Amino acid sequence: MKLLRTLVCTLLVFTTAFALADSDAKKSFDAMKTLQGSWAGKTGGGMPVSVTFRMTAGDTTLMSEIQMGEEMMSMIHLDGDRLLLTHYCGAGNQPRMQASISPDQKTIMFDFVDATNLDGPKAGHMRRAVFTILSPDHHTEEWVFAQDGKDQTSVFDLKRTK
Numbered sequence: 001m002k003l004l005r006t007l008v009c010t011l012l013v014f015t016t017a018f019a020l021a022d023s024d025a026k027k028s029f030d031a032m033k034t035l036q037g038s039w040a041g042k043t044g045g046g047m048p049v050s051v052t053f054r055m056t057a058g059d060t061t062l063m064s065e066i067q068m069g070e071e072m073m074s075m076i077h078l079d080g081d082r083l084l085l086t087h088y089c090g091a092g093n094q095p096r097m098q099a100s101i102s103p104d105q106k107t108i109m110f111d112f113v114d115a116t117n118l119d120g121p122k123a124g125h126m127r128r129a130v131f132t133i134l135s136p137d138h139h140t141e142e143w144v145f146a147q148d149g150k151d152q153t154s155v156f157d158l159k160r161t162k
Helices: 003-020 022-031
Strands: 036-044 047-058 061-068 069-078 082-088 095-100 106-118 125-137 137-148 150-160
Touching: 022 061, 022 069, 022 082, 022 106, 036 069, 047 069, 082 106, 082 125, 082 150
Parallel strands: none
Antiparallel strands: 036 047, 036 150, 047 061, 061 069, 069 082, 082 095, 095 106, 106 125, 125 137, 137 150
8 A cells, every 4th residue: 555655646746747847849939939029130141131020829929020022921839749830931832840959959940841832842942940049139040942852041140139
């Protein structure tokens, strides 16, 4: 009987600790939420870019608006134990990507899962987005556009303006 009580207590402690522990998806989302505000910088090719992040939908979704000639938007939200990004692209499709986080929790990488309005796997679409938080006022974004089996990478070096 004493062994059974000890096992039940131990199980309760582990269950409670597990329930209270944040998932990697939640940690990634919390890190992404620190980007709220306005950012400005340049692409690797020297083109000006501005990005605005804000919470929406009852603080359940982080919206990113990118302006660099044309406007693109991404919505980032939790889906159970996953963090998803849907990118509303100038190419006219909407790739959905799932996050993974680096061990230091400073880099969040989203990789392609599926897309709407995508004509086929060779049609142009974003297949990866990588956010690296270097400090509270400095981050980079790497966007990988795939078309006909070839990748084109754009890197934004951004500093907080607000």
